[in-house]
Amino acid sequence: MQGKVAPQGVRARARAELLADVSRIARSHLAEAGAGGLSVRAIARELGLVSSALYRYYPSRDALLTQLIIEAYDELGEAVEAAEAACDRSDVAGRYRAASHAVRDWARANPHEYALIYGSPVPGYAAPDDTIDPAVRVAVVLSRIAADIDPTGITIRLPSKMPSGLREQFTALQAAVDERADRQVLLLGVTQWVQLFGIVSFELFGTFHNTFDDADELFEAHLDLGLAAFGLC
Numbered sequence: 001m002q003g004k005v006a007p008q009g010v011r012a013r014a015r016a017e018l019l020a021d022v023s024r025i026a027r028s029h030l031a032e033a034g035a036g037g038l039s040v041r042a043i044a045r046e047l048g049l050v051s052s053a054l055y056r057y058y059p060s061r062d063a064l065l066t067q068l069i070i071e072a073y074d075e076l077g078e079a080v081e082a083a084e085a086a087c088d089r090s091d092v093a094g095r096y097r098a099a100s101h102a103v104r105d106w107a108r109a110n111p112h113e114y115a116l117i118y119g120s121p122v123p124g125y126a127a128p129d130d131t132i133d134p135a136v137r138v139a140v141v142l143s144r145i146a147a148d149i150d151p152t153g154i155t156i157r158l159p160s161k162m163p164s165g166l167r168e169q170f171t172a173l174q175a176a177v178d179e180r181a182d183r184q185v186l187l188l189g190v191t192q193w194v195q196l197f198g199i200v201s202f203e204l205f206g207t208f209h210n211t212f213d214d215a216d217e218l219f220e221a222h223l224d225l226g227l228a229a230f231g232l233c
Contacts, residue, residue, distance in 0.1 A: 018047075018057075019057065021047060022043055022047070022054065022057070022058070022064070023067070023068070023071060025043050025046050025047065026038060026043055026064060026068055027068065027112070027113065029042065029043065030068065030112050030113070030116060031112040035065060035116055035122045035125075036122060036123070038061050038064060038065060038068075039061060040054050040055060040058050040060070040061060040064055043064075062125055065122065065125055066127065066128060066130060066131065068113070068116060069116060069117055069127060069131050069134075070130060070131055070134050071113075072110070072113040072114070072116055072117045073117055073131065073134030073135050073137065074134045074137070075106065075110070075113070076103065076106050076107075076110075076114075076117075076137070076138060077134060077137025077138055077141075078137075079102045079103075079105070079106045080099050080102040080103060080106075080137070080138045080141050081137065081141055082102070083098040083099055083101065083102035084098050084099040084102070084141050084145070086098065089148075092145060092148050092149055092232060093227050093232040093233060095145050095148075096142075096145050096223070096226070096227060096230075096232070097223055097227075099138075099141050099142060099145065100196055100223055100226075103138060103196060103197070103200060104200050104203075104219060107200050107204055108203075108204070111204050114200075114204060115204070115205070117135070118197060118200075118201055119201075119205070138193075139193060140176075140177070142189060142192075142193050142196075143173065143176075143177040143178075143181070143186065143189060144177055144178065145189075146177075146181060146185050146186050146188075146189035146230075147177050147178035147180065147181035147185075147186075149182070149185045149189075149230050149231075149232065150231070151182035151184055151185050152231070153230065153231020153232065154184060154185065154188065154229065154230060154231050155228060155229055155231055156188065156229045162183070162187070167183075170183050170186055170187060171183075173186055174186065185230070188229060188230065192226045192229070192230075195222065195226070196222075196226075199215075199218070199219060199222050203215045203219075
């Protein structure tokens with residue numbers, strides 16, 4: 001005879017299903033009304049629950065917003081990590097292209113979630129420290145790719161001296177990513193990281209409208225320029 005499911009297991013499963021429903025409905029509200037339109041009370045009403053049933057999980061709109069932000073960063077991070085991990089370790093250029101395409105592909109498939117984490121700040125909302133680790137997942141992947149780039153191939157020579165504050169920040173980045181990572185490569189890598197999200201944001205937020213409506217070729221040109229700067233093509 002099959003044993004009975006422990007009450008704790010039933011409760012845990014019911015809780016997981018409830019939170020998944022909350023996330024699904026919240027994301028649909030995000031698409032319809034934006035982050036400013038999120039309401040725990042409205043989600044509870046759609047689920048047929050009293051609002052107090054959700055307030056113990058999400059005591060405020062900001063708590064729900066934080067959860068959606070963490071989920072978005074984690075989904076993006078997982079997509080980029082999987083794409084980069086599928087490449088041969090020695091194919092640094094391929095890893096760079098795969099990670100960059102994963103960012104764009106996820107953003108295009110999830111425009112409202114992308115806008116939540118890379119669009120305009122939500123008035124009155126301050127992201128807590130819980131969002132930091134998920135937020136840096138993509139940057140960690142790109143930094144590890146940069147750590148495998150031979151600095152002698154760089155075609156753009158950057159200033160040999162960094163301001164002391166910037167030098168300290170890049171020393172910390174080296175320690176976090178890989179001590180053998182070249183500081184010049186990391187500096188160039190940060191600029192490429194910013195440009196990557198800049199070009200994706202321009203595409204998603206309509207800045208390219210009537211100029212580069214089909215941004216595929218422009219995106220490929222951006223990747224080619226980045227790889228050329230790194231001396232990888």
